[in-house]
Amino acid sequence: MARVHIIGAGLAGLSTGVELALKGHELIIYEQANQAGGRARSFHDAHLDRTIDNGNHLMLSGNYSVTNMLETINASTRLSGPDHASFDFADLETDDNWTINFNRGPVPLWVLYERTRVPGTSMMDYVAGLKLLTAGNRSVRNLFGEQGQMYRRFWEPFSVAVLNTAPDIAVARLMLPVLRETLAKGAEYSKPLVAKQGLSHTFIDPALKWLSYRKADVRFGQRVSKIEVANNSATAIVTGKNIEPLGPDDKIVLAAPPWIASTLVEGIIAPDQFAPIVNVHFQVDGFDETKIKTPMLGLVGSVSQWLFVRGDIISVTVSAGHGLADKSSKEIAAITWPEVAKAYGLDATSIPPARVIKEQRATFIATPEQLVKRAPTKTHINNLMLAGDWTDTGLPATIEGAIRSGVKAAKAIMK
Ligand SMILES: Cc1cc2nc3c(=O)[nH]c(=O)nc-3n(C[C@H](O)[C@H](O)[C@H](O)COP(=O)(O)OP(=O)(O)OC[C@H]3O[C@@H](n4cnc5c(N)ncnc54)[C@H](O)[C@@H]3O)c2cc1C
Structure with missing residues (x-):
């Protein structure tokens, strides 16, 4: 059976590996970093003395590629x-609080009653959501911006x-x-x-363990600097450490981020504009997670957008955070902490120890110009496929998209 060389051990590369290992393929995975996970990873932060994620990642139970992969690697409970x-x-501006409760089944009964709708919205606001079906290239603001509180x-x-x-x-x-x-589709x-x-405990560690049982050769600290090509076929993979010649049946899945993939193979078009996501992890001594209603809170009328609580760490997420990511970590903590304090009834004046993580190229931006640059799985090189959240999965750049792209690449190889 053909050897498959996977470049990049992010979730796209790992899901490719899992899918192929299930069918008994021999795998070599090249990862430039000394750990896997890419944009979805955990690390021990010495300042907070806690293991934290580079960013909070929210998924939904309908993300079937996520749940399938976790089931395969025996990590569903994670x-x-x-x-x-x-x-x-x-809403930190108006002090309103509300909960959206999705009901079972595809008929959204919760939009029928004022008490279960988002405060300040009418039923017609939800019906207007159908405009999405014919939205063309219209922006979110252009489509829904007139809708007041619904927007x-x-x-x-x-x-x-x-x-x-x-x-x-x-x-x-x-x-x-x-x-x-x-x-x-409803609550389920x-x-x-x-x-x-x-993230590492849930996805990365069990995936690596599962792959190691299947004898995948995972090579950390191996940055691929070149893919040699002759007659429309890749012939060798060059890293700083060696040159790996490819056999006639060998295949490559290039699962590196777009700004790398487009430099490794001539002729690959990829998105080239990105948006940052800023995360602030506050370590709040004595914070009692069990006393709050929910470990996840959406904020409106503030810079902070989502709060996530794990133990005594309260984490803030700010997506599309262009203005914020330019500020210093100290400034970012000073801006977001009073919002966290207001949301959870804490002392706004003393900022607890914080770690600010700015992922400058968290994902490509979803504009019409960028969407047309998403590449298909198959390339003009016969034995080279692409995977990654930026490839043309039809989904936004998310964990679900990354994993699905890996499954797609593996299926293309097996064909
Ligand atoms: C802060 C943040 C918050 C996010 N929040 C969410 C969320 O709430 N929900 C959600 O679903 N998604 C979220 N995402 C998006 C999600 O993390 C990504 O879509 C997903 O992790 C992308 O996986 P990937 O494998 O496609 O790419 P990557 O994770 O970028 O993996 C690519 C891998 O290739 C390696 N590599 C690069 N160059 C080379 C080379 N030359 N040789 C060898 N290896 C190389 C990299 O080191 C990396 O490990 C978030 C992302 C960030 C950054």
Whole structure:
């Protein structure tokens, strides 16, 4: 059976590996870093003396590629979330609080009653969501910006979280596949899920363990600097450490981020504009996680967009955070902490120890110009496929998209 060389051990590369190892393929995985996970990883932070994630990652129970992969690698129990599909929100400008509770089944009964709708919205606001079906290239703001609280309290936070792009330029229609696979199918598919003890514990460690049982050769600290090509076939992989010649049946799955993939293979077009996500992890001595209603809170009317609590760490997420990412870590902590304090009734004046992580190229921006640059799985090189959240999965750049792209690449190889 052909050897498959996977470049990049992010979730796309790992899911490719899992899918191929299931069918007995021999694998070599090249990863430039000394750890796997790429943009979804955990590390021990000496300042906080806690293991934290590079960024909080929210998934939904309808993300079937995520749940399938975790089932395969025996890690299904490593995601956590409430039994109900409920999302708590607080508007820090008006002091309103509300919960969206999705009901079972595809008929959204919760939009029928004022007490279960987002405060300040009418039933017609939800019917207007159908505009997504014919949105073309219209932006989120262009499509829904006139809708007052429905825009401010639903479309804006939802689109920024899913697309990591400012709503005035984000292509609204890219939310459709996410809605179709999750919220539009009802509660069973809409439960929020997060990594129980961190992304590495949930995804990366069990995937590596599972792959090592199947004798995958995972090579850390091996940055691929060149892929040699002759007659439209890749012939060798060059790293700083050696040159790996490819056999006639060998295949490559290039699962590096877009800004690397496009430099490794001539002729590959990839998205080239990105948006940052800023995360602030506060270590709050004595904070009692069990006293708060929910470990996840959406914020409106503030710089902070989502709060996640794990133990005594309260983490803030700000997607499409262009203005914020330019500031110093100290400034960012000083801006976000009073918002956290207000949301959870804590002392706003003393900022606890904080770690700010700015992922400058968290995802590509979802604009019409960038979407046309998403590459298909197959390339003009016969034995080279692509995987990654940036490839043309039809989904936004998310964990679900990354994993699905890996499955797709593996299937293309097996064909
Ligand atoms: C802060 C943050 C928050 C996010 N929040 C969410 C969220 O809430 N929900 C969600 O679903 N998604 C979220 N995402 C997106 C999600 O993390 C990504 O979509 C996903 O991790 C991308 O996986 P990937 O494998 O495609 O790419 P990557 O994770 O970038 O993996 C690529 C791998 O290739 C390696 N590599 C690069 N160059 C080379 C080379 N030359 N040779 C060898 N190896 C190389 C890299 O080191 C890396 O390990 C977030 C992302 C960030 C950064």
